[in-house]
Amino acid sequence: MKKLMNGPDTVLAESLDGFAAAHADIVTLGPGRQFVRRRETVAGKVALVSGGGSGHEPLHAGFVGYGMLDAAVPGEVFTSPTPDRIVAAAEAVETGAGCLFVVKNYEGDVMNFEMASEILGREVLTVRTDDDVAVENSTWTTGRRGVAGTLIVEKILGAAAERMAPLADLKALGDETNRRTRSMGVALTPCTVPAAGRPTFTLAEDEMEMGVGIHGEPGRRRVKLATADAIAAEMVGAVLDDLAPSPGARVILLVNGFGGTPTMELYLMANAARTVIEGRGVSVVRHLTGSFVTSLEMAGCSVTCTVLDDRLEALWDAPVRTAALRWGA
């Protein structure tokens, strides 16, 4: 295992300290590093709280700030955050208008955020993301997994919350955005959890895992490495088959690197994916390309499409100021 670290036990704490110092204009750490929160909360605004295992940076802490999340709760690497941390985060940023949890659909996360809701005993609703079309009922998940599309749900909810949308409306908006969002990924290499010290899976020199999850969970099939165009055709095909967009539909195309993928390859994949999408009569009207929802140093990428309407497009374009996404603010 080759990692820039001082030891597996302190990776999370030291990384959080570095993150908080680097973005001190936007975020601050909760007591005992239990959560990352917006430096200033807005009275009367619904509090948006997300979280999950670490190792997916910049998700979620990188999306805390104006126009996106109020708090993010990091667990240990690939491990759900405990309910007490989630409760502490919600209590720190809730200002009387209620709290909306955004939870990726993994059993541990779902259970711990549910327990936190019960403990909080105040107005909390949850949007569960399950955008990964690759598999149903996989390792650690009943139903579909929540993956990179989660950031699109968080961005759109964040913009609506900033406009003072009430809790019930945000819950409906989050569910609708999730329904309009689908993803699929491919891994070229595995990744290594610091505390484990060895790769989560192995892949031969000429193999890839098609439909991989963001913890390196198995996908649809393990196959020989294919061309970028063939990979894009399979992933975009699966995404669009599931979304079944109307002819002339407009989409956001998110090409997301898993942590070990060169930027050059991500733009090449964006080009390949756009060609497939537009070949099916759908317009890519917004692009996001980069490593946003990662699996430590895994090589590979995912493709996400969100079908827009005028409202979602305006919310996507609204100002955002976070460590990892920033425009118009």
Add this chain to the structure above:
Amino acid sequence: MKKLMNGPDTVLAESLDGFAAAHADIVTLGPGRQFVRRRETVAGKVALVSGGGSGHEPLHAGFVGYGMLDAAVPGEVFTSPTPDRIVAAAEAVETGAGCLFVVKNYEGDVMNFEMASEILGREVLTVRTDDDVAVENSTWTTGRRGVAGTLIVEKILGAAAERMAPLADLKALGDETNRRTRSMGVALTPCTVPAAGRPTFTLAEDEMEMGVGIHGEPGRRRVKLATADAIAAEMVGAVLDDLAPSPGARVILLVNGFGGTPTMELYLMANAARTVIEGRGVSVVRHLTGSFVTSLEMAGCSVTCTVLDDRLEALWDAPVRTAALRWGA
């Protein structure tokens, strides 16, 4: 070799097409994909043009836009762009106030940008960056190499150019910013140039290359993998010894990933580097953490410090709107 591509010959063209489509609000491609340029030029503003081998993305095309570069000229992977491309880029964005080249100190780049200057036969000056303290007179370079600090020079020059600073002043500002900027890097893994198909060098499972260049060139020494704190102490120590900042000096700290390094590790390194810097009585007043000047999928990072004064700090903070750096605009 595992890469998301259709073949080595089309990597650059397809990646540029994806980049231009993803950032069509900011950039456009020159004819024959010879360069990436700002969509709109500003009459009377000095044109800032940079470039170099590809494989370092987002450098330089990701820094084209308001408040930074007017054009970037990509060569093939790790190969200098040819003079005719540089000439075409300069002619496309020069509006009568002259042109400033920002060139990383590699022999091929220096030679080709010099040839372009001669061909252009108009007012062109050049800032050559050589911020890497690791080695002198290494592979492909006489003197020190230009590495991640180049982006700081480009940002500060871009802000000053936007304020209509004349060409001679920009040349002096660029040289001064370069003198105030020092970097050093470490590699944990090599990288593979698509056309070569095999790694540029090899490292044993327990080794790292201390002082590596951004093409995987040899550094100071090949040693056993050390802790993040020990690595930060060596790199920051070398940088600060060379800069010799006054007590109480203020610096930008750039922790730059080489392409295959998880975000989590970069923030951990930022934390370690900040501790060393502040232990020497120097204040980190600005942070930039991420993969900005990469070596394809190489794992590792570099640390850069720029000693600020009030003018440089204001220019760093000035609005910028590019694919890879965006704030205040």
